[in-house]
Amino acid sequence: xxxxxxxxxxxxxxxxxxxxxxxxxxxxxxxxxxxxxxxxxxxxxxxxxxxxxxxxxxxxxxxxxxxxxxxxxxxxxxxxxxxxxxxxxxxxxxxxxxxxxxxxxxxxxxxxxxxxxxxxxxxxxxxxxxxxxxxxxxxxxxxxxxxxxxxxxxxxxxxxxxxxxxxxxxxxxxxxxxxxxxxxxxxxxxxxxxxxxxxxxxxxxxxxxxxxxxxxxxxxxxxxxxxxxxxxxxxxxxxxxxxxxxxxxxxxxxxxxxxxxxxxxxxxxxxxxxxxxxxxxxxxxxxxxxxxxxxxxxxxxxxxxxxxxxxxxxxxxxxxxxxxxxxxxxxxxxxxxxxxxxxxxxxxxxxxxxxxxxxxxxxxxxxxxxxxxxxxxxxxxxxxxxxxxxxxxxxxxxxxxxxxxxxxxxxxxxxxxxxxxxxxxxxxxxxxxxxxxxxxxxxxxxxxxxxxxxxxxxxxxxxx
Amino acid sequence: xxxxxxxxxxxxxxxxxxxxxxxxxxxxxxxxxxxxxxxxxxxxxxxxxxxxxxxxxxxxxxxxxxxxxxxxxxxxxxxxxxxxxxxxxxxxxxxxxxxxxxxxxxxxxxxxxxxxxxxxxxxxxxxxxxxxxxxxxxxxxxxxxxxxxxxxxxxxxxxxxxxxxxxxxxxxxxxxxxxxxxxxxxxxxxxxxxxxxxxxxxxxxxxxxxxxxxxxxxxxxxxxxxxxxxxxxxxxxxxxxxxxxxxxxxxxxxxxxxxxxxxxxxxxxxxxxxxxxxxxxxxxxxxxxxxxxxxxxxxxxxxxxxxxxxxxxxxxxxxxxxxxxxxxxxxxxxxxxxxxxxxxxxxxxxxxxxxxxxxxxxxxxxxxxxxxxxxxxxxxxxxxxxxxxxxxxxxxxxxxxxxxxxxxxxxxxxxxxxxxxxxxxxxxxxxxxxxxxxxxxxxxxxxxxxxxxxxxxxxxxxxx
Numbered sequence: 001x002x003x004x005x006x007x008x009x010x011x012x013x014x015x016x017x018x019x020x021x022x023x024x025x026x027x028x029x030x031x032x033x034x035x036x037x038x039x040x041x042x043x044x045x046x047x048x049x050x051x052x053x054x055x056x057x058x059x060x061x062x063x064x065x066x067x068x069x070x071x072x073x074x075x076x077x078x079x080x081x082x083x084x085x086x087x088x089x090x091x092x093x094x095x096x097x098x099x100x101x102x103x104x105x106x107x108x109x110x111x112x113x114x115x116x117x118x119x120x121x122x123x124x125x126x127x128x129x130x131x132x133x134x135x136x137x138x139x140x141x142x143x144x145x146x147x148x149x150x151x152x153x154x155x156x157x158x159x160x161x162x163x164x165x166x167x168x169x170x171x172x173x174x175x176x177x178x179x180x181x182x183x184x185x186x187x188x189x190x191x192x193x194x195x196x197x198x199x200x201x202x203x204x205x206x207x208x209x210x211x212x213x214x215x216x217x218x219x220x221x222x223x224x225x226x227x228x229x230x231x232x233x234x235x236x237x238x239x240x241x242x243x244x245x246x247x248x249x250x251x252x253x254x255x256x257x258x259x260x261x262x263x264x265x266x267x268x269x270x271x272x273x274x275x276x277x278x279x280x281x282x283x284x285x286x287x288x289x290x291x292x293x294x295x296x297x298x299x300x301x302x303x304x305x306x307x308x309x310x311x312x313x314x315x316x317x318x319x320x321x322x323x324x325x326x327x328x329x330x331x332x333x334x335x336x337x338x339x340x341x342x343x344x345x346x347x348x349x350x351x352x353x354x355x356x357x358x359x360x361x362x363x364x365x366x367x368x369x370x371x372x373x374x375x376x377x378x379x380x381x382x383x384x385x386x387x388x389x390x391x392x393x394x395x396x397x398x399x400x401x402x403x404x405x406x407x408x409x410x411x412x413x414x415x416x417x418x419x420x421x422x423x424x425x426x427x428x429x430x431x432x433x434x435x436x437x438x439x440x441x442x443x444x445x446x447x448x449x450x451x452x453x454x455x456x457x458x459x460x461x462x463x464x
Numbered sequence: 465x466x467x468x469x470x471x472x473x474x475x476x477x478x479x480x481x482x483x484x485x486x487x488x489x490x491x492x493x494x495x496x497x498x499x500x501x502x503x504x505x506x507x508x509x510x511x512x513x514x515x516x517x518x519x520x521x522x523x524x525x526x527x528x529x530x531x532x533x534x535x536x537x538x539x540x541x542x543x544x545x546x547x548x549x550x551x552x553x554x555x556x557x558x559x560x561x562x563x564x565x566x567x568x569x570x571x572x573x574x575x576x577x578x579x580x581x582x583x584x585x586x587x588x589x590x591x592x593x594x595x596x597x598x599x600x601x602x603x604x605x606x607x608x609x610x611x612x613x614x615x616x617x618x619x620x621x622x623x624x625x626x627x628x629x630x631x632x633x634x635x636x637x638x639x640x641x642x643x644x645x646x647x648x649x650x651x652x653x654x655x656x657x658x659x660x661x662x663x664x665x666x667x668x669x670x671x672x673x674x675x676x677x678x679x680x681x682x683x684x685x686x687x688x689x690x691x692x693x694x695x696x697x698x699x700x701x702x703x704x705x706x707x708x709x710x711x712x713x714x715x716x717x718x719x720x721x722x723x724x725x726x727x728x729x730x731x732x733x734x735x736x737x738x739x740x741x742x743x744x745x746x747x748x749x750x751x752x753x754x755x756x757x758x759x760x761x762x763x764x765x766x767x768x769x770x771x772x773x774x775x776x777x778x779x780x781x782x783x784x785x786x787x788x789x790x791x792x793x794x795x796x797x798x799x800x801x802x803x804x805x806x807x808x809x810x811x812x813x814x815x816x817x818x819x820x821x822x823x824x825x826x827x828x829x830x831x832x833x834x835x836x837x838x839x840x841x842x843x844x845x846x847x848x849x850x851x852x853x854x855x856x857x858x859x860x861x862x863x864x865x866x867x868x869x870x871x872x873x874x875x876x877x878x879x880x881x882x883x884x885x886x887x888x889x890x891x892x893x894x895x896x897x898x899x900x901x902x903x904x905x906x907x908x909x910x911x912x913x914x915x916x917x918x919x920x921x922x923x924x925x926x927x928x
Contacts, residue, residue, distance in 0.1 A: 045788030103790050109686075167789055208691070212789040221752030222573075225901040226802050227672070227872040229774040230715075231756040231765050236777035237711065244708040247701065249826070251694075288685030292695040301695050310693040313700035314792050319779025320800060324509030325631055325676040325835040326567050327802050327874075328778050328901055336784060338690050338791050362713070371789040408691040410791075437689040437792055 012460055015150055019456045022145045027449055031124060033060065034137045034448065035117035037099075038126035044077060044100035044167045054078045057099045057136070057161050064144045066159065071179060076171025077163030081182065084143065084157050086463075092156040093462050094185035095455075096416060096424070097136040098165035101128035102437045109439035123442040130434035132191045134443040135451065136161060138429045139189075142455035154463030158185055162412075165191070168212050168372020169412040176415045187385040187423050188416050189458065192409060194430030194447065196402065197279050201393035201454070204426035205386060206378030206406030207413045208309070209341035211350050212371040215239065215358075216334040223319070226327040236318035239333040242363040246311050246337075246354075251293055253311045255357045261344045265307055269405040272381050276402055278302040279432075286433075305408050310340040336371075340410060347373035377414035377424075378406050385423040392461045393427060396454045427454065476924055479614055483920045486609045491913055495588060497524065498601045498912065499581035501563075502590035508541060508564035508631045518542045521563045521600070521625050528608045530623065535643060540635025541627030545646065548607065548621050550927075556620040557926050558649035559919075560880060560888070561600040562629035565592035566901050573903035587906040594898035596655045598907040599915065600625060602893050603653075606919035618927030622649060626876075629655070632676050632836020633876040640879045651849040651887050652880050653922065656873065658894030658911065660866065661743050665857035665918070668890035669850060670842030670870030671877045672773070673805035675814050676835040679703065679822075680798040687783070690791040700782035703797035706827040710775050710801075710818075715757055717775045719821045725808045729771055733869040736845050740866055742766040743896075750897075769872050774804040800835075804874060811837035841878035841888075842870050849887040856925045857891060860918045891918065 023030070037060070042053035054077065058068045061082035071079040077100065104114030104127040112118040114127040124134070139159070146153050160183060164170060176183060196202055217239035220232055247253050265273070280297060284290070292301050314337060319330030339350055355368055379386060381403060390401040407426065417424045429451020435441045487494070501524070506517035518541065522532045525546035535543040541564065568578030568591040576582040578591040588598070603623070610617050624647060628634060640647060660666055681703035684696055711717050729737070744761060748754070756765050778801060783794030803814055819832055843850060845867060854865040871890065881888045893915020899905045 045790055046786065102792070103784065103786055103788075105784060105786060105790075106687075166791070210791065212791070214789070219753075221750075223570075223902050224751065225873070226774075226776045226778060227804065227874065228769070229776040229804060230768045230772040230872065231760060232751065233753070233757055234777060236780060237713075240704055240707055240777070240780075241713045243704055249701075249705045286685075287688065287696065289683075289697070293697055296695060304694045305692070308694040310690075312690045312693040312791075312793055313698060313704070313783065314690060314790055315781075315783030315785045315794060316700060316704075316797075317779075317781050317785035319777065320567065320569060321779045321781035321798075322510065322567055322569060324567075325678070325800055325802070326509055326569075326778055326901075327630070327674065327676070327776075328566075329776055330779060333780075334785075336789055338789070340691065340693060408694065409689070410691065435686075437790075438687050 012464065016457060016460055018149045019145045020453055022149055023141065023449060023452050023456070027445065030137065030141045030449065030452065031119070031445055033141070034124055034129070034134060035119070037133045037137060038117035038124060038129050039115055041115045042100050042128065042163065043103050044164050045103050050077045050100065050163055053099045054080050054163055060140060061159060064140055065147055071175055073171045073175050079163065079175055080161040082159040084153055086153045086156050088152065089155045089463050091462065092158060092185040093459060094158040094160060094183065094188040095139050096188055097139070097159065097161045097191045098132050098163065099136065099161050100163045100166050101131070102166050106439060111440055122446065123444050125440060125442045127441050129441050129443040130430045131436045131441065132165070134430070134448050135191055135428040138448050138451035139455045142452045142459065145452065145456055146459060154460055157459065158183065165411055168210055168374055170372040172412045172415060176419060180420065183420055185422055187462070190413060190424050190426035191411065191428065192407065192430065193426035193428035195397065197282050197432050199397060200399045200402050201397045201427065202402045202404060203389055203393060204404045204407040205381060207376065208406065208408060208410045209345060209347050209374050209376035210410035211339040211341065211347040211373040212336070213351065213354065214334060214336050214369040214371060215242065216332065216367040217242065219331045221331065223331050224329045226329045229329055232329055234329050235333040236330045239316070239318065239335055242358055242366055243313065243335055245358065245361050253309070255353050257353050258350065261346065262309060263343045265303070265405065268381050272403055272405050273299060273302055276302060276404060306404065306406050307342055309342050309345060312338050314338055340408070341376050343376045343378060345376060347375060374410055374412045375414040377417045379417055379423045379425060381405050383423045386425055388461060389425045389427055389458065392458045393454060396450070396457050427458070472928065476928065480921060480924055482613045483609045484917055486613050487605065487913060487916050487920070491909065494601065494605045494913065494916065495583070495909055497605070498588055498593070498598060499583065501597045501601060502581035502588060502593050503579055505579045506564050506592065506627065507567050508628050509567050514541045514564065514627050517563045518544050518627055524604060525623060528604055529611055535639055537635045537639050543627065543639055544625040546623040548617055550617045550620050552616065553619045553927050555926065556622060556649040557923060558622040558624060558647065558652040559603050560652055561603070561623065561625045561655045562596050562627065563600065563625050564627045564630050565595070566630050570903060575904055586910065587908050589904060589906045591905050593905050593907040594894045595900045595905065596629070598894070598912055599655055599892040602912050602915035603919045606916045606923065609916065609920055610923060618924055621923065622647070629875055632674055632838055634836040636876050636879060640883055644884065647884055649886055654877060654888050654890035655875065655892065656871065656894065657890035657892035659861065661746050661896050662741070663861060664863045664866050665861045665891065666866045666868060667853055667857060668868045668871040669845060671840065672870065672872060672874045673809060673811050673838050673840035674874035675803040675805065675811040675837040676800070677815065677818065678798060678800050678833040678835060679706065680796065680831040681706065683795045685795065687795050688793050690793045693793055696793055698793050699797040700794045703780070703782065703799055706822055706830055707777065707799055709822065709825050717773070719817050721817050722814065723773070725810065726773060727807045729767070729869065732845050736867055736869050737763060737766055740766060740868060770868065770870050771806055773806050773809060776802050778802055804872070805840050807840045807842060809840060811839060838874055838876045839878040841881045843881055843887045843889060845869050847887045850889055852925060853889045853891055853922065856922045857918060860914070860921050891922070
């Protein structure tokens with residue numbers, strides 16, 4: 001009885017060595033697949049290249065040996081689903097990824113075309129290279145390696161690849177609810193994650209929620225000469241005064257009731273935070289900052305980053321923004337904002353509070369558009385799946401895993417964690433200089449390949 | 465002694481009839497000249513087409529029979545100067561015009577290309593058609609008509625045509641000071657003015673000053689993912705909080721000492737205001753407004769428009785402003801503002817007060833750039849030249865002239881009125897729907913031709 005698991009483990013280790021060798025010897029073709037996917041634009045914010053990218057993702061899964069389905073919801077971008085059954089196990093592991101990417105702007109700050117998939121300095125450059133096409137391809141290639149080496153996968157595997165993550169997954173909930181059985185699993189690996197500056201694997205057990213809105217102000221029916229300023233309303237000022245009601249310069253969000261549902265971190269989570277090696281000085285140096293906001297540092301800064309809900313201006317525009325000056329009085333102004341939310345804040349309620357707040361303060365004339373939202377969620381730090389993923393990552397990277405009770409980022413994890421009810425952990429192949437959501441996004445080829453090995457090992461470990 | 469002036473007057477009237485006939489019969493070629501000038505872009509804010517436009521203006525003056533000079537100041541756009549001496553009189557009338565125009569943006573709101581000079585609905589369309597190429601051409605054509613009909617001009621005439629009016633005439637002062645004698649005159653006609661909705665000629669005796677600035681905020685060294693918002697400074701918020709310190713939503717400018725040099729209108733000016741038929745309802749209707757700012761109306765709104773200094777956002781931009789949403793945290797933000805100033809506010813002092821105010825409130829890190837400035841000025845309502853221009857305008861338009869003690873607009877009038885020390889009155893050929901500084905700027909051909917007749921008559925009356 002004791003001998004058998006040991007024998008199994010030895011067999012598995014031998015088999016994994018072959019899988020690693022397969023991955024190493026196929027680096028070039030794996031990178032080629034990634035480049036091909038990066039070259040296909042898929043900007044959900046602009047509806048650019050979505051259908052083409054979904055088709056490419058489905059083809060890549062079919063070519064690997066998965067059976068696939070493309071799931072549509074009215075108006076939404078397709079979800080591409082793929083699965084492969086194991087002959088040996090009833091357990092199921094699901095991978096959540098997305099094929100859509102952030103808009104590539106500002107274009108002038110890229111050193112190459114954002115959808116070129118250019119290879120330079122051992123990296124693949126392009127919007128989506130790191131977030132999240134790299135993870136998707138590394139996972140799919142892990143499955144390919146397992147199939148090629150062993151002719152089977154050790155557990156049932158499911159790929160859930162959506163196309164609206166970067167705009168807040170507005171059409172995901174009805175799909176999850178309609179295909180509840182299809183997406184059943186024992187656990188899920190989330191899209192993001194990677195290694196930190198010291199090469200330690202970082203695992204994330206939760207996500208903040210997000211609420212994306214646009215606020216628009218209007219004045220006269222057209223722009224007028226600014227000499228008319230004493231009597232004609234100015235949309236740029238009106239929007240500015242309204243936004244100023246949302247947050248003060250000490251970073252306090254002023255919307256009535258904004259903080260009332262915020263859950264403080266548990267004592268277990270606080271303990272977890274203490275073990276996170278927060279790379280404070282490196283981050284400041286990389287971003288050219290002398291201090292973080294409010295001079296926070298150490299555990300306080302980390303706790304703020306992970307547990308504080310936010311109200312962020314993503315951008316605004318009004319009037320003349322070209323060279324030099326123009327004496328014009330703008331008749332329209334708009335701003336885009338996102339709110340990052342923590343358990344138990346609810347994006348629908350926060351939107352209502354925002355609308356009420358602006359109305360109460362005399363700005364009921366502003367147009368407030370909801371672009372998308374997701375709820376916050378967390379998997380408990382003591383869940384057995386969390387421990388399994390941590391052990392596997394430590395084995396693959398030969399470094400202690402860093403466990404984040406939550407990420408500062410967002411995504412529709414709550415639909416899997418709360419509605420489909422299984423543990424979800426982020427474990428990916430990103431790295432600190434991958435410039436996610438920024439110009440010159442990239443993925444190190446070494447990280448990409450190591451990520452593939454991590455997933456192959458994790459599938460193997462999940463079976464035992 | 466009584467007979468002679470009567471005889472002179474009769475001769476002049478006969479002569480003017482011939483001048484009017486000449487103008488009427490040359491409408492098509494006059495319009496052609498205007499179209500040619502409008503077709504030449506001359507955007508001083510962008511340095512676009514300046515040299516070419518200055519050369520065209522000089523050629524047009526030479527072709528009319530004026531002797532010309534192009535005056536340069538280091539860095540500044542050229543001033544084109546033209547003059548013609550009279551055989552009959554020592555008196556001199558100067559015309560101030562400018563050949564530069566506002567930027568044409570937003571381009572998508574034009575019904576034709578902004579430098580097309582398209583003729584439609586009895587109007588010439590194009591940036592600069594009304595402000596101020598139309599006035600310049602109508603004046604030059606008046607001189608042409610006088611010369612063609614009488615072979616001489618009744619007084620000495622000078623044309624001062626600059627190329628930086630739309631950016632606050634930053635290099636004009638040294639030119640005025642260096643060529644003080646060249647620009648000596650007994651009176652000047654300013655660039656703007658026209659008729660109101662009821663066809664009454666409007667005369668303006670003063671201008672507000674203006675101070676154009678740009679304010680820039682910076683955060684990290686690049687844009688980052690908005691998930692970092694709890695700890696990374698956001699330039700968009702920082703700029704917004706700084707601008708919010710400049711004006712409250714009741715339109716009070718909050719810069720310390722901003723109002724301290726403001727001169728209230730004299731009792732004569734107040735009397736003048738009462739005679740101004742303020743076209744309140746028409747303006748509101750045209751601009752789709754239910755109310756003016758602060759619900760002001762009637763004399764109060766008019767007095768506010770003409771006598772209240774302002775702080776206007778001309779435009780701002782930061783981060784992502786495209787379609788949909790983008791979860792980005794912007795690292796830079798900028799805004800353009802203009803301040804309209806009244807006697808005795810001084811733009812240099814106001815700039816210093818602005819810088820001090822922002823620094824005092826914790827925003828010393830912002831970059832504040834001065835784009836240009838001019839001082840406010842006024843010619844007294846009881847000046848004899850004012851009375852002369854009013855009488856002439858009433859004769860030409862057959863309607864009572866409306867005298868504005870000051871315009872709500874700006875320009876370098878103070879250099880002529882205060883430094884060169886002669887009375888200055890605005891009398892032009894614009895009309896209320898000419899869309900000055902806005903898309904679809906235009907000039908009615910009828911107004912343009914009538915403007916030419918006004919100037920011919922004025923030159924003639926100025927001689928007597």
